[in-house]
Amino acid sequence: MILKKLREEVLEANLELVRRGLVLYTFGNASGIDRDEGLIAIKPSGVAYETMKPEDLVIVNLGGEIVEGSLRPSSDLATHLILYRAFGGIGGVAHTHSRAATAWAQSGREIPCFGTTHADYFHGPIPVTKALTPAEIRADYEANTGQAIVRRFAKLDPLHAPAVLVAGHAPFCWGKSPAEAAPVAVIVEEIAAMAFQTLTANPKARPISKHLHDKHFLRKHGDDAYYGQKR
Amino acid sequence: MILKKLREEVLEANLELVRRGLVLYTFGNASGIDRDEGLIAIKPSGVAYETMKPEDLVIVNLGGEIVEGSLRPSSDLATHLILYRAFGGIGGVAHTHSRAATAWAQSGREIPCFGTTHADYFHGPIPVTKALTPAEIRADYEANTGQAIVRRFAKLDPLHAPAVLVAGHAPFCWGKSPAEAAPVAVIVEEIAAMAFQTLTANPKARPISKHLHDKHFLRKHGDDAYYGQKR
Amino acid sequence: MILKKLREEVLEANLELVRRGLVLYTFGNASGIDRDEGLIAIKPSGVAYETMKPEDLVIVNLGGEIVEGSLRPSSDLATHLILYRAFGGIGGVAHTHSRAATAWAQSGREIPCFGTTHADYFHGPIPVTKALTPAEIRADYEANTGQAIVRRFAKLDPLHAPAVLVAGHAPFCWGKSPAEAAPVAVIVEEIAAMAFQTLTANPKARPISKHLHDKHFLRKHGDDAYYGQKR
Amino acid sequence: MILKKLREEVLEANLELVRRGLVLYTFGNASGIDRDEGLIAIKPSGVAYETMKPEDLVIVNLGGEIVEGSLRPSSDLATHLILYRAFGGIGGVAHTHSRAATAWAQSGREIPCFGTTHADYFHGPIPVTKALTPAEIRADYEANTGQAIVRRFAKLDPLHAPAVLVAGHAPFCWGKSPAEAAPVAVIVEEIAAMAFQTLTANPKARPISKHLHDKHFLRKHGDDAYYGQKR
Numbered sequence: 028m029i030l031k032k033l034r035e036e037v038l039e040a041n042l043e044l045v046r047r048g049l050v051l052y053t054f055g056n057a058s059g060i061d062r063d064e065g066l067i068a069i070k071p072s073g074v075a076y077e078t079m080k081p082e083d084l085v086i087v088n089l090g091g092e093i094v095e096g097s098l099r100p101s102s103d104l105a106t107h108l109i110l111y112r113a114f115g116g117i118g119g120v121a122h123t124h125s126r127a128a129t130a131w132a133q134s135g136r137e138i139p140c141f142g143t144t145h146a147d148y149f150h151g152p153i154p155v156t157k158a159l160t161p162a163e164i165r166a167d168y169e170a171n172t173g174q175a176i177v178r179r180f181a182k183l184d185p186l187h188a189p190a191v192l193v194a195g196h197a198p199f200c201w202g203k204s205p206a207e208a209a210p211v212a213v214i215v216e217e218i219a220a221m222a223f224q225t226l227t228a229n230p231k232a233r234p235i236s237k238h239l240h241d242k243h244f245l246r247k248h249g250d251d252a253y254y255g256q257k258r
Numbered sequence: 259m260i261l262k263k264l265r266e267e268v269l270e271a272n273l274e275l276v277r278r279g280l281v282l283y284t285f286g287n288a289s290g291i292d293r294d295e296g297l298i299a300i301k302p303s304g305v306a307y308e309t310m311k312p313e314d315l316v317i318v319n320l321g322g323e324i325v326e327g328s329l330r331p332s333s334d335l336a337t338h339l340i341l342y343r344a345f346g347g348i349g350g351v352a353h354t355h356s357r358a359a360t361a362w363a364q365s366g367r368e369i370p371c372f373g374t375t376h377a378d379y380f381h382g383p384i385p386v387t388k389a390l391t392p393a394e395i396r397a398d399y400e401a402n403t404g405q406a407i408v409r410r411f412a413k414l415d416p417l418h419a420p421a422v423l424v425a426g427h428a429p430f431c432w433g434k435s436p437a438e439a440a441p442v443a444v445i446v447e448e449i450a451a452m453a454f455q456t457l458t459a460n461p462k463a464r465p466i467s468k469h470l471h472d473k474h475f476l477r478k479h480g481d482d483a484y485y486g487q488k489r
Numbered sequence: 490m491i492l493k494k495l496r497e498e499v500l501e502a503n504l505e506l507v508r509r510g511l512v513l514y515t516f517g518n519a520s521g522i523d524r525d526e527g528l529i530a531i532k533p534s535g536v537a538y539e540t541m542k543p544e545d546l547v548i549v550n551l552g553g554e555i556v557e558g559s560l561r562p563s564s565d566l567a568t569h570l571i572l573y574r575a576f577g578g579i580g581g582v583a584h585t586h587s588r589a590a591t592a593w594a595q596s597g598r599e600i601p602c603f604g605t606t607h608a609d610y611f612h613g614p615i616p617v618t619k620a621l622t623p624a625e626i627r628a629d630y631e632a633n634t635g636q637a638i639v640r641r642f643a644k645l646d647p648l649h650a651p652a653v654l655v656a657g658h659a660p661f662c663w664g665k666s667p668a669e670a671a672p673v674a675v676i677v678e679e680i681a682a683m684a685f686q687t688l689t690a691n692p693k694a695r696p697i698s699k700h701l702h703d704k705h706f707l708r709k710h711g712d713d714a715y716y717g718q719k720r
Numbered sequence: 721m722i723l724k725k726l727r728e729e730v731l732e733a734n735l736e737l738v739r740r741g742l743v744l745y746t747f748g749n750a751s752g753i754d755r756d757e758g759l760i761a762i763k764p765s766g767v768a769y770e771t772m773k774p775e776d777l778v779i780v781n782l783g784g785e786i787v788e789g790s791l792r793p794s795s796d797l798a799t800h801l802i803l804y805r806a807f808g809g810i811g812g813v814a815h816t817h818s819r820a821a822t823a824w825a826q827s828g829r830e831i832p833c834f835g836t837t838h839a840d841y842f843h844g845p846i847p848v849t850k851a852l853t854p855a856e857i858r859a860d861y862e863a864n865t866g867q868a869i870v871r872r873f874a875k876l877d878p879l880h881a882p883a884v885l886v887a888g889h890a891p892f893c894w895g896k897s898p899a900e901a902a903p904v905a906v907i908v909e910e911i912a913a914m915a916f917q918t919l920t921a922n923p924k925a926r927p928i929s930k931h932l933h934d935k936h937f938l939r940k941h942g943d944d945a946y947y948g949q950k951r
Contacts, residue, residue, distance in 0.1 A: 037781050076758070099434055102477065124448075126452055126455065129373060130372075130454075130459060131456075133372040133373035134457075135457035135463065135464075137276075137459050141826040142822060142889060142891045143817075144747070158467065158861035159470065161401065164470050164473045165469070168477075189925055195373050195466040196373060196374045197374065197375065210745060214744065217819065221819055221822050221823045221826060222823075223455055223459060224823030224916055225823045226458065226459070227919065228823060228829055229828060230806050232826060235826075235849065236857075236888075238827065238854040238858070242857045282676065356604075356698075357679065357683055360683050361690060363604065364683060365603075365688075367690055367691050367693075377688060382531030395700045395704045396499050426604050426697040426701055427604060428606065447667075457688065457690070472710075513906060513907065513910055516837070524834065586837045586910075588913055588914055591837060591914050591922060592915075592917030592919050593917075595835035595915075595925060596919040596921035596925045596928075597922060600923050620754045620929065622934065626932050626935045627935075630939075657834070657928040657929075658836045659836065660834055684921075685917055685920050688921070689920065715795060
């Protein structure tokens with residue numbers, strides 16, 4: 028069995044989604060990439076989380092060919108592959124249908140940055156893709172979903188906005204590793220839920236100022252970050 | 259004790275509703291049918307789930323006569339019977355008063371297909387019945403509830419829309435087996451909850467396109483389905 | 490220690506409120522009455538549920554005098570007493586600040602009967618009291634809260650509407666015994682939560698018809714009730 | 721290791737926030753002060769709660785200098801220090817990004833006192849700060865957050881309003897000890913959640929009367945308090 032460590036990390040990322048209540052049954056999937064090998068480990072399609080083992084994960088190359096594994100990979104594999112090819116800095120992808128984030132995706136609206144919880148992770152709104160055309164849906168749908176995400180990020184740094192809402196579908200989230208991608212999915216769900224309640228309390232709520240937004244994002248992610256322990 | 263396997267499956271379906279937080283106390287009920295025998299196993303009325311055993315389930319025929327069992331069957335039995343008689347392809351029925359789905363039923367509105375989570379299971383909106391007439395409520399109320407469902411499905415395939423909202427009441431859900439029916443109830447609750455939040459984020463939210471809807475439903479349920487493992 | 494069985498039932502009713510997530514810290518209280526003895530067992534004030542024992546409950550008479558117990562009774566005792574004196578058919582009272590029911594109480598509006606979940610327990614809306622006058626708040630506040638409830642029930646049967654929303658405060662619930670009162674509090678919370686979502690899905694949602702309302706209430710509570718097992 | 725008891729109390733306050741579901745990952749922090757020593761124990765920054773031990777807490781003086789501890793203190797330390805210096809009666813501070821309270825903070829609106837649950841803890845609305853200026857955000861941001869809180873309390877008694885919503889950010893809560901501060905954070909979350917639902921049920925909902933507000937606050941906190949057991 029190759030890539031044992033990556034398999035374990037990806038399994039753990041999948042299980043984190045379950046533990047945090049983000050997935051029902053077999054909804055959702057997480058993957059990770061070994062950039063040196065150019066190989067990806069991804070959840071198999073439609074398999075129960077409770078009994079999943081590292082050897083059940085499917086290893087594919089960046090072209091989507093199965094390198095090791097007897098199960099079918101997640102039906103969203105093609106979306107993951109597009110993200111890994113376009114976003115060189117990412118090492119893990121997590122996709123869920125978590126309730127609040129999915130509802131925002133269904134609403135077709137980006138999530139405005141209403142507060143510092145959001146600003147701690149995203150240097151801007153949580154973006155939403157454009158709807159796919161009928162032709163893009165008909166053939167290579169999952170790859171075209173990835174392409175719609177990539178187009179949305181033409182002017183965005185994927186590590187400054189580590190998630191996207193696919194319109195009418197659900198969020199895709201990522202990070203430098205599978206272990207970073209899964210918590211982004213958790214936090215996106217929380218941000219989405221807070222944003223609804225913000226609008227309920229004040230339908231005219233406004234995003235926070237760019238100054239406050241920058242401050243929070245950069246105290247965690249900038250060159251002079253001072254959150255957490257020194258590494 | 260006859261139909262031991264069916265009893266166990268139906269008990270398990272009832273317990274799945276409890277585990278997923280869909281029922282309070284003795285609300286809700288699930289049943290299953292053995293089509294060869296023409297016999298149905300259904301939850302007894304008003305009995306606690308915690309102590310329920312396979313032998314507590316009640317076996318009835320399609321005419322509603324008790325074939326085996328010392329307890330009264332669920333008071334919704336007559337609704338289940340109508341569904342089994344009208345929908346030849348179904349093998350299990352689950353009825354809950356789960357919060358969000360019940361609220362949609364109370365609102366009297368079908369749930370529009372706002373996203374792919376919905377489209378993965380329903381090839382259209384989640385339909386709502388018409389209100390019963392005073393006469394239909396007065397006598398044979400539970401059977402008439404079933405008839406209202408059947409009328410609503412005059413032009414619908416029950417396996418393409420495996421649940422209905424009974425107006426002013428709650429959802430009835432089904433599947434090819436009891437093991438399929440219970441998860442439909444779980445997913446209907448999730449879809450209903452997401453639909454509220456979708457409207458909160460965007461009161462003018464629109465259903466997804468027919469193209470996207472077809473794509474998601476058919477990748478799971480069509481002749482060329484490619485979700486999950488080959489069977 | 491007198492009234493051991495009543496103490497145990499009342500403790501259990503208090504714990505049911507905790508298990509169902511209806512109380513935070515020491516919010517909420519339940520009591521029960523022995524009609525033959527004219528004595529009431531009630532939760533002590535501000536004591537943690539986790540360590541509460543039957544002997545911690547306070548026994549008082551209908552005049553509010555402590556008959557047995559070294560702790561102060563719940564500060565809402567006077568409200569409970571008024572209810573026991575005015576509503577001869579009740580044997581237990583449960584008071585919580587559960588989230589959704591309290592929010593309806595805060596809104597000052599009765600909960601319309603939007604569906605059968607509600608109709609199964611209440612033969613009408615869940616009523617709300619009028620606000621107390623400054624004089625009623627100043628002196629004997631808790632007793633006056635009880636009087637406001639009793640006035641609201643001038644034309645209502647307390648066993649046909651086993652709960653009330655005290656305006657700006659929270660629900661008081663009751664039943665024929667402590668074991669019946671606590672589940673009413675649980676169900677009122679669920680009905681309240683569903684009612685919000687009903688209004689979210691359809692701000693113009695209407696109560697169900699009197700026919701359907703009667704049918705559901707009476708199939709559980711009327712002379713010809715056919716829900717549950719024969720007793 | 722100095723201040724063992726304070727460390728344990730502060731650790732326990734941090735864990736209470738976790739147990740009550742108020743924090744995701746390492747969001748949130750609690751601290752406590754030993755007024756005699758003039759020393760504060762605070763959670764370290766970005767460390768997992770599950771493995772945190774008393775010795776991981778950081779001891780600082782009121783000037784913010786580390787007196788004992790090898791980890792960085794919470795990045796919000798400067799806010800805590802300002803509160804301890806300005807509010808002489810407080811002994812503990814808890815800061816969370818709990819969902820509903822944070823959403824109110826994001827909405828920029830104070831939480832009106834819609835009911836007695838709120839009045840039991842706050843003798844007025846839950847106040848919200850003014851937004852910081854760009855200059856206040858740029859330098860000494862965390863201290864300036866504290867200053868904005870202090871300015872908001874120019875005419876308020878911090879023990880009569882034991883929490884504040886920092887606009888666009890989240891709540892800061894306090895009490896006479898760390899053991900009092902953490903439950904305030906729990907209760908603020910509940911009050912915030914109820915307030916949303918109150919507005920959903922009745923968008924024109926009004927605060928309770930001053931008479932009722934005074935009654936509830938003073939029966940718990942006034943000179944003649946009669947809630948709980950005598951101490």
